[in-house]
Amino acid sequence: MIIMYDNSIKVYKANIESKTKSTAQNSGANDNSNANEIINKEVNTQDMSDGMTTMSGKEVGVYDIADGQKTDITFTKNELVITYHGRLRSFSEEDTHKIEAWLEDKINSNLLIEMVIPQADISFSDSLRLGYERGIILMKEIKKIYPDVVIDMSVNSAASSTTSKAIITTINKKVSE
Numbered sequence: 001m002i003i004m005y006d007n008s009i010k011v012y013k014a015n016i017e018s019k020t021k022s023t024a025q026n027s028g029a030n031d032n033s034n035a036n037e038i039i040n041k042e043v044n045t046q047d048m049s050d051g052m053t054t055m056s057g058k059e060v061g062v063y064d065i066a067d068g069q070k071t072d073i074t075f076t077k078n079e080l081v082i083t084y085h086g087r088l089r090s091f092s093e094e095d096t097h098k099i100e101a102w103l104e105d106k107i108n109s110n111l112l113i114e115m116v117i118p119q120a121d122i123s124f125s126d127s128l129r130l131g132y133e134r135g136i137i138l139m140k141e142i143k144k145i146y147p148d149v150v151i152d153m154s155v156n157s158a159a160s161s162t163t164s165k166a167i168i169t170t171i172n173k174k175v176s177e
Contacts, residue, residue, distance in 0.1 A: 073098045084134065084164040091141055100145050107146060109170040113138060113153040116165050124157060130164075131155035138166055 072083040073095055080102045082095075091099070115131040122130070135153045142151060 071095055075102045078170050080168040082138070082166040082168075084166075090137060096141060099141060103142065103145060103149075106170050107149065109172055110150045110152065111142065112169045112171060113151060114167045114169075115153065115155045116161050116163075116167065117155065117157045118161055118164060119157050120162065127157035128155055131157055134164075134166065138168075 071085065071091065074081050074083075075098075080099065082099075113135055115135045117127040117131040117134075119127045132155055135155065139151050139153065142149060
């Protein structure tokens with residue numbers, strides 16, 4: 001079993017090729033089997049890149065691809081709610097278009113993002129990390145569309161909610177005279 005850390009999540013890789021060849025060597029002193037006998041094993045394992053998906057171009061660094069079924073987006077005039085299912089962090093192109101449509105008339109507003117992450121099945125630190133990762137990815141998507149918008153973000157991991165969601169609200173800018 002190989003333990004790798006992928007994007008600070010522990011990944012267990014158990015599909016190692018099981019071709020093992022054992023060659024026993026004695027310590028040279030006697031021919032009897034001994035508990036302290038040195039045993040050399042040759043283990044042929046798969047190449048680390050085998051079995052892992054190869055990514056190229058803009059997919060490099062993206063570990064989860066949204067398919068439209070993993071997030072629900074609902075919105076009102078001053079609030080957009082993105083409900084996450086599972087531990088997905090990224091957005092599909094369709095979701096990005098929904099966010100862009102909601103943001104069209106919000107150019108002159110500051111945005112507040114509250115990431116709500118339930119702490120029922122993961123540790124407190126993992127819920128904070130997941131909330132900040134999702135929030136930063138969401139802010140990047142918004143900044144691609146409107147680079148000048150001001151965004152504030154908070155993560156609420158002690159919420160009693162059972163669903164993970166991002167709540168985006170608007171605050172009108174105060175124009176200084």
